[in-house]
Amino acid sequence: MPHAKTKPIVNTRIQARNKEVILEAALDVFSASGFRGATVDQIAAKANMSKPNLLYYFRRKEDIYVALLEHTLTDWLEPLRKLDAGGDPLRELSHYISVKMEMSNANPKASRLFANEILHGAPMIEKYLKGPLRQLVTEKAAVIQAWIAAGQLAPVDPFHFIFAIWSVTQHYADFAVQVDAVLGRREDLRSAQKAVLEILLRGLRPV
Amino acid sequence: MPHAKTKPIVNTRIQARNKEVILEAALDVFSASGFRGATVDQIAAKANMSKPNLLYYFRRKEDIYVALLEHTLTDWLEPLRKLDAGGDPLRELSHYISVKMEMSNANPKASRLFANEILHGAPMIEKYLKGPLRQLVTEKAAVIQAWIAAGQLAPVDPFHFIFAIWSVTQHYADFAVQVDAVLGRREDLRSAQKAVLEILLRGLRPV
DNA sequence: ATCCGGCTTGACCAATCGGTCAAGAATAAT
DNA sequence: ATTATTCTTGACCGATTGGTCAAGCCGGAT
Numbered sequence: 230m231p232h233a234k235t236k237p238i239v240n241t242r243i244q245a246r247n248k249e250v251i252l253e254a255a256l257d258v259f260s261a262s263g264f265r266g267a268t269v270d271q272i273a274a275k276a277n278m279s280k281p282n283l284l285y286y287f288r289r290k291e292d293i294y295v296a297l298l299e300h301t302l303t304d305w306l307e308p309l310r311k312l313d314a315g316g317d318p319l320r321e322l323s324h325y326i327s328v329k330m331e332m333s334n335a336n337p338k339a340s341r342l343f344a345n346e347i348l349h350g351a352p353m354i355e356k357y358l359k360g361p362l363r364q365l366v367t368e369k370a371a372v373i374q375a376w377i378a379a380g381q382l383a384p385v386d387p388f389h390f391i392f393a394i395w396s397v398t399q400h401y402a403d404f405a406v407q408v409d410a411v412l413g414r415r416e417d418l419r420s421a422q423k424a425v426l427e428i429l430l431r432g433l434r435p436v
Numbered sequence: 437m438p439h440a441k442t443k444p445i446v447n448t449r450i451q452a453r454n455k456e457v458i459l460e461a462a463l464d465v466f467s468a469s470g471f472r473g474a475t476v477d478q479i480a481a482k483a484n485m486s487k488p489n490l491l492y493y494f495r496r497k498e499d500i501y502v503a504l505l506e507h508t509l510t511d512w513l514e515p516l517r518k519l520d521a522g523g524d525p526l527r528e529l530s531h532y533i534s535v536k537m538e539m540s541n542a543n544p545k546a547s548r549l550f551a552n553e554i555l556h557g558a559p560m561i562e563k564y565l566k567g568p569l570r571q572l573v574t575e576k577a578a579v580i581q582a583w584i585a586a587g588q589l590a591p592v593d594p595f596h597f598i599f600a601i602w603s604v605t606q607h608y609a610d611f612a613v614q615v616d617a618v619l620g621r622r623e624d625l626r627s628a629q630k631a632v633l634e635i636l637l638r639g640l641r642p643v
Numbered sequence: 644a645t646c647c648g649g650c651t652t653g654a655c656c657a658a659t660c661g662g663t664c665a666a667g668a669a670t671a672a673t
Numbered sequence: 674a675t676t677a678t679t680c681t682t683g684a685c686c687g688a689t690t691g692g693t694c695a696a697g698c699c700g701g702a703t
Contacts, residue, residue: 261556265470269691281652355613386627389631392618397599404555406554410558432635433638487661488682491662
């Protein structure tokens with residue numbers, strides 16, 4: 230069987246492009262309406278293609294959703310991975326928080342997509358949470374703990390501190406409607422960033 | 437027209453009881469699946485009644501949802517209302533944070549219900565956010581600002597500080613799945629409460 | 644130019660949804 | 674006991690949904 234062309238494993242350019250278009254459209258729709266609230270027709274319309282064509286690239290609605298989660302999952306934790314045990318603690322944490330604020334601000338849709346998934350019990354990514362995520366956080370918590378032990382940082386529970394960073398930074402993306410409603414205006418990144426840094430870090434200077 | 441019995445404005449006991457049962461069932465379903473994800477049949481089944489009977493008490497699915505939001509909305513902000521300008525700042529804030537943690541822990545479903553609503557743009561309660569909520573927060577932000585001006589509290593943006601309290605406390609209810617997955621165990625209220633108080637308040641002691 | 648396999652879609656389907664209706668069962672008022 | 678009102682439900686409906694199918698389109702390799 231010479232030159233046996235196995236199924237089109239390698240994506241053609243059209244496939245690559247259309248999958249990209251679909252994922253982009255799907256992020257819009259899923260982040261706005263959640264998994265069940267979103268319809269395949271809506272995504273297809275936003276991607277400028279027919280529903281059967283969309284389902285030619287992703288056979289089930291769920292496949293798009295999962296692909297979307299996985300596609301962003303890695304990027305999302307990159308800043309935490311870069312937390313450097315050898316750097317200056319307050320500088321490292323300050324940088325991490327700033328980057329997270331900027332990411333939430335730049336891509337609130339992805340933030341809401343995850344928030345919604347976790348809010349509903351994370352049925353699709355439970356294994357990821359208990360696996361790679363847990364491992365990474367445990368690792369970085371140890372880094373923070375080491376800083377504390379070395380007297381470079383005031384004592385704080387590293388896990389809960391990371392949770393605090395996540396919750397506060399994501400709040401500005403996930404609850405933007407509420408933030409804007411309370412402030413009576415559109416929140417700007419700069420002032421929020423500054424305030425968050427002060428609130429989270431001021432108490433951490435070593436004595 | 438003597439004794440003109442106007443429509444049954446006063447609820448009968450059966451009405452009061454069944455509405456209660458329905459709202460309880462609806463909280464379960466809506467908090468688990470969101471507004472669009474929830475079905476009237478599911479709610480009716482959980483309330484042990486037929487769908488038409490449920491719709492006899494709440495004519496539209498949306499009515500149950502809105503009633504549920506309004507029913508809890510007032511209670512939810514009660515602790516913030518009690519923030520006393522005349523009390524000791526750190527004591528007042530510490531108490532507020534503790535109570536919020538306890539509320540989120542005791543009623544995570546209600547917390548998730550609101551989170552989901554806001555996450556999706558708060559289409560049903562936008563007016564509430566821009567009205568009563570904004571007014572209350574503005575008022576309490578002024579209280580915090582006064583404490584700062586009096587030198588009783590280290591300077592902090594009051595609005596963003598309140599946002600930080602909300603986001604961190606609600607995180608343990610809304611993202612419980614993630615918290616538990618990362619910690620590898622069910623989080624207990626006590627230690628989370630202690631950690632959150634330290635993280636949020638340590639930097640606020642006046643110089 | 645032709646031909647093959649990837650690409651695209653209108654029409655369609657079964658399942659599920661929110662909501663209606665008419666008719667009976669239970670309760671309260673007299 | 675009779676009547677009026679409230680309560681309850683099986684059967685049903687139109688709309689929407691995720692997904693299928695068969696048929697054509699189109700571009701690149703020869």
